[in-house]
Amino acid sequence: MAVLEVVDVVRRFGGKQPITALQGFSMTAEAGEIVGLLGVNGAGKTTLVKIVATLLQPTSGTARVCGYDVTSRGRDARAHLGVVFGGDRGLYGRLSAVDNLIFFGGLSGIRRGLRLRAMEALEQVGLRDRANTRVETLSRGMRQRLHLAAGLLHQPRLLLLDEPTTGLDVVEAQRMRDHIAGLARTGVAVLLTSHYPVDVDQLASRVVVLQDGVNRNDLPIARFRELAGFVAEVRITGAGPQPQTPTSEGFEIATDQHGWTMTCRLRRWDLGTLDMLTSITKGHAVAELQVTPVGLEGVLHSLLGGSR
């Protein structure tokens, strides 16, 4: 059984200009899987996350967490899911890290062994040694990890993460990603919404693209990258006579007062490609060779670029 199963969910909002944010959206997430949820602003990501989190009801369709319908079995669904929104608000600055967790745990109905659970959750996010530190003296990254710990208190099978690295420096963002990856290795399913392609690039095993309220692409991340139609961009600069460019591979060459620049989007990257580049540039004065693998950003751009 999938940890998360969303089937044909429709969500309409009324008002002067009624809007259908989700129009028959379906997806699943299995144990241990990190699914990256991508889409332009207004695509319906937050609406979907709120429905799964039992904060908003679908107009029609079903969403189940560990088999429990989020509408008719909301309490059971909530018992199996943790929600972590980005940012560091909502914590009590004058309480210690562990007391914040005890407070949140109490609110979500954990009665027995709460202090022990709180300490375990702090351990999971690398904050055990800060258990008794007042939250207002913790760094932003630490406070964000404390949010993650709060989402883990009741040992959920599904974690909904919305922008988990917002506002973090590169070191803290990487630490956060490491913790998320570690959680998935313990079998937790993660639905990750992020505007930072690097989060999804590094973490997700599968990518779902939400567009116009439907699941437009749902692919393992390696297959998703292939949607760009190329694997890498190559850029070679040099001086002196310009090389002969092969017509078959779509090379382009430009010249200026400093010399020439040759660019190409490669459809594959292997030893044959390397041989080809060597033979094109043989005997020419090459100043620089750059090969940039296509990232998620490039794929999203070619998928969603003109479709707002």
Ligand SMILES: Nc1ncnc2c1ncn2[C@@H]1O[C@H](COP(=O)(O)OP(=O)(O)OP(=O)(O)O)[C@@H](O)[C@H]1O
């Ligand atoms: N409470 C609401 N009332 C009316 N319309 C809403 C409401 N919540 C969301 N919408 C509309 O539903 C659509 C989807 O919004 P949603 O916030 O789910 O998108 P999103 O993909 O999360 O966007 P972003 O990336 O900007 O956070 C938008 O057109 C939005 O204006």
